[in-house]
């Protein structure tokens with residue numbers, strides 16, 4: 001279905017993950033910090049300092065960003081509004097899209113231990129959790145802007161982060177989430193540990209991230225595509241009915257003319273000299289009118305029988321989707337992988353479970369019930385540790 005790398009014709013409407021104020025603020029803060037700006041935040045405004053050596057289109061010096069819509073109505077050189085539609089935010093998106101800046105983020109192993117939902121939701125308690133990191137790993141997190149547009153009615157844009165391990169190219173959705181929750185990303189110039197990845201390293205990873213992104217929004221695009229197709233179908237049907245009505249009108253006119261011509265022919269055969277001349281002239285006029293009408297009708301019927309191809313094409317083009325995917329920021333994320341020991345306690349029973357774990361990604365292993373082999377999940381949590389790890393489903397069945 002893809003016609004080009006980033007653009008293909010499909011259709012859309014759901015607004016649930018459009019660019020909200022909080023996403024706008026998160027992006028703005030992260031982007032401004034990544035290019036070396038500093039931000040002092042207060043409730044309704046941010047004071048931004050853009051150092052002289054910063055490579056940006058934003059004027060150097062101090063700016064006031066006003067959160068949300070409202071006054072001032074117009075941006076001036078030093079005061080700007082910050083919301084999804086604001087000129088300043090659009091400028092940032094454009095600039096970020098052109099530069100794909102690199103930044104760096106380290107997720108420390110000391111960060112909060114993430115206890116999987118299948119333990120959190122269980123009756124079993126975690127007495128202790130100990131993470132032992134074995135490997136330093138690197139991922140890239142790409143923040144994409146997805147713009148979906150049709151010439152007619154739908155337009156939507158949203159931001160989405162995708163994380164990919166640089167070595168295994170494994171998708172790390174949890175890490176992307178962690179990234180979105182973290183606002184402090186050090187810029188390449190500001191950090192001592194500079195970004196390691198070269199452009200050549202990044203290119204295939206960016207391609208993988210783009211594919212993952214498209215996969216993740218596929219369902220949504222399908223919905224929108226169906227909706228736009230329906231809109232196009234009903235427009236085509238409306239047009240077909242209108243033309244069918246026009247055909248009927250022309251057919252009536254056609255048969256009226258035909259009977260008038262017959263009448264005149266009778267007059268010609270039966271009338272006197274004067275009325276014959278008059279009837280001949282009239283019949284000649286009507287005949288040429290008849291022929292013209294006949295041609296129009298035939299042409300219209302032919303177009304109807306072939307399904308009005310040109311009109312259909314025009315309507316379908318108008319309802320087709322243009323999807324544009326632009327990487328805005330690219331961040332190198334260092335994280336650690338290793339093992340975690342969870343000491344579980346259930347009444348008087350203790351058991352230690354060792355699982356693969358990563359900082360920023362949580363438990364990396366799938367854990368199955370020791371009795372039925374069903375996967376332990378948020379909805380089928382651990383129930384008891386008295387005889388291996390048993391799931392809730394098994395306990396219910398007993």
Ligand SMILES: [Zn+2]
Nearest residue numbers: 369372391394
């Ligand atoms: Zn089970």
